[in-house]
Amino acid sequence: MSIRLPAGAPGARVLGLGGYRPRRRVTNDELAQVMETNDEWIQSRVGIAERRWASDDETLVEMSVAAGGKALAASGLSPDEVDLVILASASLTEPIPGIGPQVAYRLGIPRPGAFDLNAGCAGFCYALESASAAIRAGSARNVLVVGVERLTDVVDKTDRSTAVIFADGAGAAVVGASEEPGIGPVAWGSDGDQFSAIEIAAGTGTMTMAGQAVYRWATTRLTDTLLLAMESAGVDPKDIDVFAPHQANLRIVESMTKRLGFGEDVVVARDVVQSGNTSAASIPLALTALMESGEAKSGDLALVLGYGAGLTFAGQVLTLP
Amino acid sequence: MSEDIQAGLAEILEEVAGVAPADATPEKSFTEDLDVDSLSMVEIATAVEDKFGVAIPDDELGNIKTVGDAMSYIQKNQG
Numbered sequence: 225m226s227i228r229l230p231a232g233a234p235g236a237r238v239l240g241l242g243g244y245r246p247r248r249r250v251t252n253d254e255l256a257q258v259m260e261t262n263d264e265w266i267q268s269r270v271g272i273a274e275r276r277w278a279s280d281d282e283t284l285v286e287m288s289v290a291a292g293g294k295a296l297a298a299s300g301l302s303p304d305e306v307d308l309v310i311l312a313s314a315s316l317t318e319p320i321p322g323i324g325p326q327v328a329y330r331l332g333i334p335r336p337g338a339f340d341l342n343a344g345c346a347g348f349c350y351a352l353e354s355a356s357a358a359i360r361a362g363s364a365r366n367v368l369v370v371g372v373e374r375l376t377d378v379v380d381k382t383d384r385s386t387a388v389i390f391a392d393g394a395g396a397a398v399v400g401a402s403e404e405p406g407i408g409p410v411a412w413g414s415d416g417d418q419f420s421a422i423e424i425a426a427g428t429g430t431m432t433m434a435g436q437a438v439y440r441w442a443t444t445r446l447t448d449t450l451l452l453a454m455e456s457a458g459v460d461p462k463d464i465d466v467f468a469p470h471q472a473n474l475r476i477v478e479s480m481t482k483r484l485g486f487g488e489d490v491v492v493a494r495d496v497v498q499s500g501n502t503s504a505a506s507i508p509l510a511l512t513a514l515m516e517s518g519e520a521k522s523g524d525l526a527l528v529l530g531y532g533a534g535l536t537f538a539g540q541v542l543t544l545p
Numbered sequence: 546m547s548e549d550i551q552a553g554l555a556e557i558l559e560e561v562a563g564v565a566p567a568d569a570t571p572e573k574s575f576t577e578d579l580d581v582d583s584l585s586m587v588e589i590a591t592a593v594e595d596k597f598g599v600a601i602p603d604d605e606l607g608n609i610k611t612v613g614d615a616m617s618y619i620q621k622n623q624g
């Protein structure tokens with residue numbers, strides 16, 4: 225007696241994107257009133273001009289529902305066509321139960337497979353690969369991927385080494401089957417020897433970061449990952465229309481851009497300037513912003529890369545919906 | 546030998562932080578005199594590792610304050 229497997233789809237692609245930005249804008253000057261910092265330092269070191277902080281009613285679930293609803297609407301699918309929900313977050317302070325099932329229920333998605341995934345700031349790209357793989361394996365037809373964070377819940381809002389950087393928000397993508405692959409092979413991995421570089425140490429409830437160690441890692445160890453993501457998809461750097469790496473620090477974005485040999489008119493995501501570091505939400509938020517402003521358009525080839533706590537990293541090439 | 550190191554360092558400083566090569570003399574402090582900030586220092590360290598084949602761990606990087614410090618560190622640690 226042998227076990228039968230479903231046929232699966234030849235490829236997967238992103239069908240729709242959506243984002244949710246919390247209402248409250250926090251400027252550098254506002255932060256300078258409560259901690260020893262200033263606009264000039266923040267802009268020159270990290271490139272952030274302002275960020276959004278979630279209010280009490282903007283919970284992880286509410287922000288996920290808002291972003292997921294927009295991605296669903298953009299995809300043209302109805303909720304009952306979705307059969308898997310993957311929710312990436314690193315800021316779930318009460319992890320039982322996971323919130324994927326509740327987000328699905330609130331969106332009217334009937335009884336999908338649903339789970340949460342924590343790969344730090346690489347969460348969205350890990351979830352995207354999981355969605356694409358499930359579709360190609362035949363275990364799902366359409367998948368809702370959400371990246372959501374309330375990092376202000378795990379950051380000491382008076383500690384200038386993290387409070388000026390980390391922020392809140394949600395981004396989502398609906399992924400479905402396609403004849404032509406619209407999501408390339410993932411280039412992913414981890415460097416677990418640096419587990420403590422970004423951590424909430426036991427019993428503290430507060431995140432700390434070894435900024436310079438992470439900066440060095442991000443600007444040196446991830447270039448090969450980006451090159452591999454392009455090479456394994458059969459794409460040349462000159463073919464990339466949009467580069468949207470995790471929005472951690474503008475200087476890391478610029479340093480990566482300089483190394484990769486893109487064409488001159490490549491569009492680079494710099495949403496960190498307006499949004500700060502929103503971890504698993506940063507890539508879908510950045511892509512949504514570029515599509516809304518018209519800088520990126522449907523059919524463009526985008527290179528994305530998530531990286532962060534773990535340390536983890538994952539990158540892929542995808543076609544914009 | 547030390548001229549080669551100084552010239553190589555000057556090249557890196559120009560490339561990473563836009564420092565004029567003539568300014569990259571041993572007594573200059575990276576942060577005070579050359580306006581190199583801590584993140585540019587990280588990038589300089591990486592470039593020095595590639596160019597001179599030395600390792601500069603994060604805790605050593607904090608002790609390198611002047612161009613001269615960097616030159617002697619490279620000299621001491623080069624294979």
Ligand SMILES: CC(C)(COP(=O)(O)OP(=O)(O)OC[C@H]1O[C@@H](n2cnc3c(N)ncnc32)[C@H](O)[C@@H]1OP(=O)(O)O)[C@@H](O)C(=O)NCCC(=O)NCCS
Pocket residue numbers: 260261262265266269270345384385388422433434435436437438439442472473476503531532533582583584
């Ligand atoms: C976090 C980060 C911006 C800190 O920058 P840094 O240059 O390493 O900061 P340091 O702590 O070494 O401080 C450098 C100087 O700035 C000062 N400083 C630090 N934080 C400051 C702040 N918020 N405002 C003003 N001054 C500040 C320090 O006092 C220090 O001054 P000194 O040289 O006179 O002593 C930077 O390390 C970084 O972006 N790292 C990568 C983080 C990342 O990408 N994480 C990914 C997470 S998913």
